[in-house]
Amino acid sequence: MSFPVFSFPPIIQRLLPKLEPWLPVLAFASGAASFILVDRQAGLAKWIVIAVLAGWIWLLLENVLSKLFTRLTHREVPPVVGRLAVQWVHQESFFFVLPFFYFTTTWNSGQAVFTGLLAIAGLLSIIDPFYLGTLARRKWLLMMYHGLAVFALTLTSLPIIFEMTTGESYYAAIIAVATVSVLTLPGFIKSHPEWQRSHWMAATVALPLLLAIVWWGRYWVPPAGLWLEKSAITTQIYSAEKLPGNRVETVSAEDLHSEGLYAYAAIRAPLGLRETIYYVWLQEGEVIDRIPLAIEGGREEGYRSWTHKLAFPEDAAGEWEVQLLTEHGQMIGVLKFEVE
Incomplete structure (x- = not known):
């Protein structure tokens, strides 16, 4: 059964295009504020970080929440909402963590490469031709993009919220990347019906190999909380x-x-x-x-x-x-x- 698409009130429809360019700025500002508040107003910093993490929770539950919304309202969620939400979560993640990694990076080392990669990923999230074109057409690249955002955000947030050591948060970040990869795999499979068994065997081997590289490369990843x-x-x-x-x-x-x-x-x-x-x-x-x-x-x-x-x-x-x-x-x- 199909339902009509939900439409926002006219005032919200007019505001959304105007607010979208400011989302990265707001994300960077919230990251800078959290960085400053980490050891001054720790409680407030935790709430800012939790608010950012809530975006990822919503993203992982998007299909369930959309179906629940349709069941309750008999209206379908507009496709543009899902697209904007995913892009906003990426922008919020990358621009939020940048102040932390900028100040914790040892710039005369390989850590500069990792932090530079985060900055490039954040910049690409606001360039629509790349984000809506290249990423949308290459699901494997979108999965890696997803993983980088989750990895950086986990490293930054867990020491603030749970007072975890950098080692514990690094373990948790690897587990988080693996979890998100598994959760997004069904959609990836659905988008590649032409793949043969050899492709999927290669993909199965690639994930643990990538996680092993992330672990052995920890020397080049700045400790976001120190x-x-x-x-x-x-x-x-x-x-x-x-x-x-x-x-x-x-x-x-x-x-x-x-x-x-x-x-x-x-x-x-x-x-x-x-x-x-x-x-x-x-x-x-x-x-x-x-x-x-x-x-x-x-x-x-x-x-x-x-x-x-x-x-x-x-x-x-x-x-x-x-x-x-x-x-x-x-x-x-x-x-x-x-x-x-």
């Missing part, structure tokens, strides 16, 4: 103020062996979050030491921590760096110095 407020390599720490002395970029081997060096970092994290981070000392790319430290979130100036390394190799000359890593290998930042 970022550096201040960092330094120094020869002195003012313990009472918990502040570093003068920054050091070059040190002689003699001074290094006699006095050692401090690696200092003030790390911002969501209120209530407790996580172990690692100061990993590397000489010419080779790991020399790995020192764990526990941090707590919610401090406006960041959780100030440092390590004092005294034991260095006899031949310590060369390029050094101290990587700050989460327990599961995501990089928070990197400090570099040279030993002459």
Whole structure:
């Protein structure tokens, strides 16, 4: 049985085209607001994030809700509503997470590629010829686009809502991507009746392979809930103020062996979050030491921590760096110095 299509009141029909261009701006603003509120008004930040997640819940239940609407009102939901809703959810997701990843990205590393990919995906969501043309014609590309949005949003939202560590949220993000892929697979199959069994076998193998790549590539994914407020390599720490002395970029081997060096970092994290981070000392790319430290979130100036390394190799000359890593290998930042 077919029903007439539901029509919006004239005033809403006039407003929708005018509001659509502003949706990415509103999404970016809500993401920036949540980023600022993470450790100042944690409760409000959680509600903003929950509102964004509600869009994905609606998207996953779209068919069920549309049928329920038709049953109750005897009107069909206009096709344009579904199209606009999907596009809006993508815009809201990508532009919401961009402030988080922008500030947590270590830009002189491969993390810049991931954050750049998010920025490009957000930009493409507002370019209708690509979004309504290329994505609509290539369902496999739409599934990957879906997955990237879910992955980034899960990484950002779970530490805020549930005070999960970055490692726990990374596991959850992979599970979320797998779940969304499975839920969207029936529609994908329906749109490709011409595919042979070999195609579906390849697709079946591709999903776990893609998830494995996402897991092993976590070093290049910024930890959206952790970022550096201040960092330094120094020869002195003012313990009472918990502040570093003068920054050091070059040190002689003699001074290094006699006095050692401090690696200092003030790390911002969501209120209530407790996580172990690692100061990993590397000489010419080779790991020399790995020192764990526990941090707590919610401090406006960041959780100030440092390590004092005294034991260095006899031949310590060369390029050094101290990587700050989460327990599961995501990089928070990197400090570099040279030993002459």
